[in-house]
Amino acid sequence: MSPRPGFVFETDHSSPATLFWHGEGFGLERLPAGARIIYPPEPVDPIQDPRTAIRNALENPLGASPPLSALLKPGMRLSIAFDDVSLPLPPMRRPDVRQLVIEAVLDAAAEAGVDDVALIAALALHRRMTEAELRHALGDRVYDAFAPSGLLTQHDAEDPENMVHLGVTSEGEDVEINKRAATSDLLVYVNVNLVAMDGGHKSVATGLASYRSIRHHHNVRTMQHSRSFMDQNHSELHSSNWRMGRLIAANGVKVFQVETTLNTDTFPSQFRFLERREWEWSARDRAAFLAASFAVDRAPAGTTRKVFQRIHSPYALSSVQAGEVEAVHAVTTENVYRQQLVDVEGQTDILTMGLPYICPYNVGSIMNPILVACTGLGYMFNMYLGKPLVKPGGVLIMSHPTPWAFNPVHHPSYIDFFEQVLPETTDPFKIEATYEESFARDPWYIHLYRTGHAYHGVHPFYMWYWCAHALDHLGAVIVVGGDPAAVRRLGFKPASTLTDALEMAEDVVGNHPSITHLHSPPLLLANVH
Amino acid sequence: MGKTSQSKSEGSERIAGSFSTGSGGSDASMRQLRRILNLKEQVLSAARRMPLSSQRFPWAAPKWPASVDRPAKESRTGLNFDTEWSRKYPARLARAVVLDSLIGPLVTALALPEVSGLDRLLDAPTPLIFAANHSSHLDTPLLLASLPAEIRHRCVVAAAADYFFDRRWKGALSSAVLCAIPLERERVSRRSAESAAGLLEEGWNMIIFPEGTRSTDGWAQEFRGGAAYLSKRTGSPVVPVYLQGTRTVLAKDARRVSPGRTRVVFGPVLRCSETEDAKRFAHRIKDSIAELADEASSDWWSARQRAVRGETPSLGGPEASAWRRAWMLDRHHTSRRR
Numbered sequence A: 001m002s003p004r005p006g007f008v009f010e011t012d013h014s015s016p017a018t019l020f021w022h023g024e025g026f027g028l029e030r031l032p033a034g035a036r037i038i039y040p041p042e043p044v045d046p047i048q049d050p051r052t053a054i055r056n057a058l059e060n061p062l063g064a065s066p067p068l069s070a071l072l073k074p075g076m077r078l079s080i081a082f083d084d085v086s087l088p089l090p091p092m093r094r095p096d097v098r099q100l101v102i103e104a105v106l107d108a109a110a111e112a113g114v115d116d117v118a119l120i121a122a123l124a125l126h127r128r129m130t131e132a133e134l135r136h137a138l139g140d141r142v143y144d145a146f147a148p149s150g151l152l153t154q155h156d157a158e159d160p161e162n163m164v165h166l167g168v169t170s171e172g173e174d175v176e177i178n179k180r181a182a183t184s185d186l187l188v189y190v191n192v193n194l195v196a197m198d199g200g201h202k203s204v205a206t207g208l209a210s211y212r213s214i215r216h217h218h219n220v221r222t223m224q225h226s227r228s229f230m231d232q233n234h235s236e237l238h239s240s241n242w243r244m245g246r247l248i249a250a251n252g253v254k255v256f257q258v259e260t261t262l263n264t265d266t267f268p269s270q271f272r273f274l275e276r277r278e279w280e281w282s283a284r285d286r287a288a289f290l291a292a293s294f295a296v297d298r299a300p301a302g303t304t305r306k307v308f309q310r311i312h313s314p315y316a317l318s319s320v321q322a323g324e325v326e327a328v329h330a331v332t333t334e335n336v337y338r339q340q341l342v343d344v345e346g347q348t349d350i351l352t353m354g355l356p357y358i359c360p361y362n363v364g365s366i367m368n369p370i371l372v373a374c375t376g377l378g379y380m381f382n383m384y385l386g387k388p389l390v391k392p393g394g395v396l397i398m399s400h401p402t403p404w405a406f407n408p409v410h411h412p413s414y415i416d417f418f419e420q421v422l423p424e425t426t427d428p429f430k431i432e433a434t435y436e437e438s439f440a441r442d443p444w445y446i447h448l449y450r451t452g453h454a455y456h457g458v459h460p461f462y463m464w465y466w467c468a469h470a471l472d473h474l475g476a477v478i479v480v481g482g483d484p485a486a487v488r489r490l491g492f493k494p495a496s497t498l499t500d501a502l503e504m505a506e507d508v509v510g511n512h513p514s515i516t517h518l519h520s521p522p523l524l525l526a527n528v529h
Numbered sequence B: 001m002g003k004t005s006q007s008k009s010e011g012s013e014r015i016a017g018s019f020s021t022g023s024g025g026s027d028a029s030m031r032q033l034r035r036i037l038n039l040k041e042q043v044l045s046a047a048r049r050m051p052l053s054s055q056r057f058p059w060a061a062p063k064w065p066a067s068v069d070r071p072a073k074e075s076r077t078g079l080n081f082d083t084e085w086s087r088k089y090p091a092r093l094a095r096a097v098v099l100d101s102l103i104g105p106l107v108t109a110l111a112l113p114e115v116s117g118l119d120r121l122l123d124a125p126t127p128l129i130f131a132a133n134h135s136s137h138l139d140t141p142l143l144l145a146s147l148p149a150e151i152r153h154r155c156v157v158a159a160a161a162d163y164f165f166d167r168r169w170k171g172a173l174s175s176a177v178l179c180a181i182p183l184e185r186e187r188v189s190r191r192s193a194e195s196a197a198g199l200l201e202e203g204w205n206m207i208i209f210p211e212g213t214r215s216t217d218g219w220a221q222e223f224r225g226g227a228a229y230l231s232k233r234t235g236s237p238v239v240p241v242y243l244q245g246t247r248t249v250l251a252k253d254a255r256r257v258s259p260g261r262t263r264v265v266f267g268p269v270l271r272c273s274e275t276e277d278a279k280r281f282a283h284r285i286k287d288s289i290a291e292l293a294d295e296a297s298s299d300w301w302s303a304r305q306r307a308v309r310g311e312t313p314s315l316g317g318p319e320a321s322a323w324r325r326a327w328m329l330d331r332h333h334t335s336r337r338r
Helices: A048-061 A099-112 A133-136 A140-147 A204-207 A221-225 A236-250 A269-275 A285-296 A301-309 A325-340 A369-380 A412-421 A428-442 A442-453 A460-464 A468-472 A484-489 A499-507 B002-024 B025-049 B088-110 B139-148 B170-178 B190-200 B226-234 B278-297 B301-309 B322-334
Strands: A008-010 A016-022 A027-029 A035-038 A075-085 A115-124 A151-154 A161-167 A174-178 A186-191 A255-262 A317-323 A341-344 A348-352 A384-386 A388-397 A476-480 A493-495 A515-518 A525-528 B115-117 B129-134 B155-160 B179-184 B207-209 B238-244 B262-266
Touching: A008 A341, A016 A269, A016 A348, A016 B207, A027 A285, A027 A442, A035 A341, A035 B238, A048 A099, A048 A255, A048 A317, A075 A204, A099 A115, A099 A133, A099 A140, A099 A255, A099 A317, A115 A140, A115 A204, A133 A140, A140 A151, A161 A236, A174 A236, A174 B278, A186 A204, A186 A325, A186 A515, A204 A236, A204 A428, A221 A460, A221 A468, A236 A255, A236 A325, A236 A515, A255 A325, A255 A384, A269 A285, A301 A460, A317 A325, A325 A341, A325 A428, A325 A525, A369 A412, A369 A468, A369 A476, A369 A484, A384 A468, A384 B301, A388 A468, A388 A499, A412 A428, A412 A442, A412 A460, A428 A442, A428 A460, A476 A499, A476 B025, A484 A493, A525 B301, B025 B179, B025 B207, B088 B115, B088 B139, B115 B139, B139 B155, B139 B170, B139 B207, B139 B238, B139 B262, B155 B170, B170 B179, B179 B190, B190 B207, B190 B226, B226 B238, B226 B278, B238 B278, B278 B301
Parallel strands: A035 A515, A075 A115, A075 A186, A115 A151, A186 A255, A341 A525, A348 A388, A348 A515, A384 A525, A388 A476, A476 A493, B115 B262, B129 B207, B129 B238, B155 B179, B155 B207
Antiparallel strands: A008 A035, A016 A027, A161 A174, A255 A317, B238 B262
């Protein structure tokens, strides 16, 4: 049976309760009759033979690019950059798609007699990956062949000696990227496109760039003018990266882009109820839900977190394309849309959503309040084309425990941002103008970023900037079941139950509001007409 | 609900108390009885509190919304029957025990097989595809019982999806006992071909009856190309096998088993050449089985000589009326070398 498309379901009195993520847990909530629920499309059929598909893509490139084998010559300098631990989410089961692609590229390089090969994890300002994470992404064969001799490196945006400034775009944006990548005869970028925002010129222009370069598009103005991040034609973030990417190409950096898309088969079978429509839950699904809920309610938070963080997704490759960056990305975006797009008629007064336990920046870690805000307002709110799902001045209701807790190893600057900046103001413009520079230049944060596993000092600011469009657009944000103090610190309103939250929302949008629920997982992209 | 459970609980204690007074039993047994009655009340009280009693989702099945069409249920029988479990180690172990200690001896006792040609398998690279003529349900267990253990214990049987897998219990039984996998009779679809090829590539040997169904009159029917196609696709060699006499033990539509003598002849390993298509290879398999049939009815040298001269008797029998075919079949079998 071919996968069914997503659709909008209107609830009535007999509709079953609806699944809401609630961080490291989940629950069933009854939405009022007449509320809409947007259900995502089912996972598209995967490619049956990924290795062959990858080889075909490398040898049949898109755009004005010769096949990979024709680009590989003895004596050349080849760099292979790849997306970091932030993709995909949850991490996929072995073999990771990056391993499959990189092995195919290395096979071709070996056949062509290329000796000078280096691998670079494109971290941008993210934390460094652990050995286990690198092995998971690349496979043991690749890791053991390159890591011991120092040929597997992680991009360091704060290493001036290994960065090269390529110039300034027509909009005055500095373009400074990894020197090894920029000075290679060929840079192969291996990408995982989980959402439409990923990939394209953003891969190199952001993934291998410095703070000096990234700040030109990771700022409040750009974020507010990206409507949405998933719509290339209306995203300032996208435009800025495209200008930078073209400047990189104009400087002679030859990029061979390999982009992959995954289907939305996100959770293993024991959690399959998360992805099924509630009325299709079998006895097994209901038993699994009840058992999981029982266990989550009673287990210590640390244990629950460990269990969830160990989940490996059964994602499967749904497309792979290679060649010239823009031509490749156009096809990739179509494939992402094919998987995720759902047509929705009209906006809503109140948008409800459950937030999961994971976002791109807390793999192996806790989802702190700033990441909760970013996941809801930065990512989920922006999962639209056309118009936001919520009307201007509408209310966003998110379900998440929002614990006042941080991982000091991964998120040291987040702690200070939460304790020092947010009590003063939640206005992104004021935060940017007053505090960003001091956090970004702080030597201690830079040291932790370069030598430990910490996100860059400026990273919590970017998380807040991702929320800028939603904060500007919404009348109120309510968090159900969150730590009241943490929620208030974010400038949001806490509510104990969904019913309370809906009542509070009526104070903002008036009586008899329209309600829409974003049913996730898996991911969906609302095409709002 | 709380009040009700409380009063019931009190009532239980009263009953226990009166029981104690009336019977005059020991304190220990009274305490035990009280405990049992209290426990029962606690369980009933918990059950009343549980949403299960109110038949609500997720404790009860959800109601299907009227506005949402029900998708057609994917059949779990026929080709869709999942047989993977039957190739897991516990199932293999159980099947090995059943085949070796029950089915094998039983078949041997009933059919008294005379097995020849096993030496041809000694240096054959596995996995192998065993292609045999088919005239009885006895063919599969007989062939399995005749195979060397190391092959028998890692062997799947291609079985008609519309017959052996049309009910889930039949599919489960066929998979469990014979390690059967569902395959179409008429034309092997891409899906089942990929599934079968996948098993060969995993190292599983395979028994396949190219005729697709049991013979109705004892003579072989047209050979279909499934075995040849799988061999060409996977590179696995084909071993032609001639089974003689099984129809006399258990004929099609027979209601009882008539013990008798049978012969199982394993032929030389056949490989599909690069220039040969599956159809031609299927013909070659059939010819090879015909030669084995000739060998079983005479001797190897005579059969080889007839084969060289192109005089091997047809496996399909003469083109004649039904009675003459039956007559010829009888002569064919009675002329076999003893």
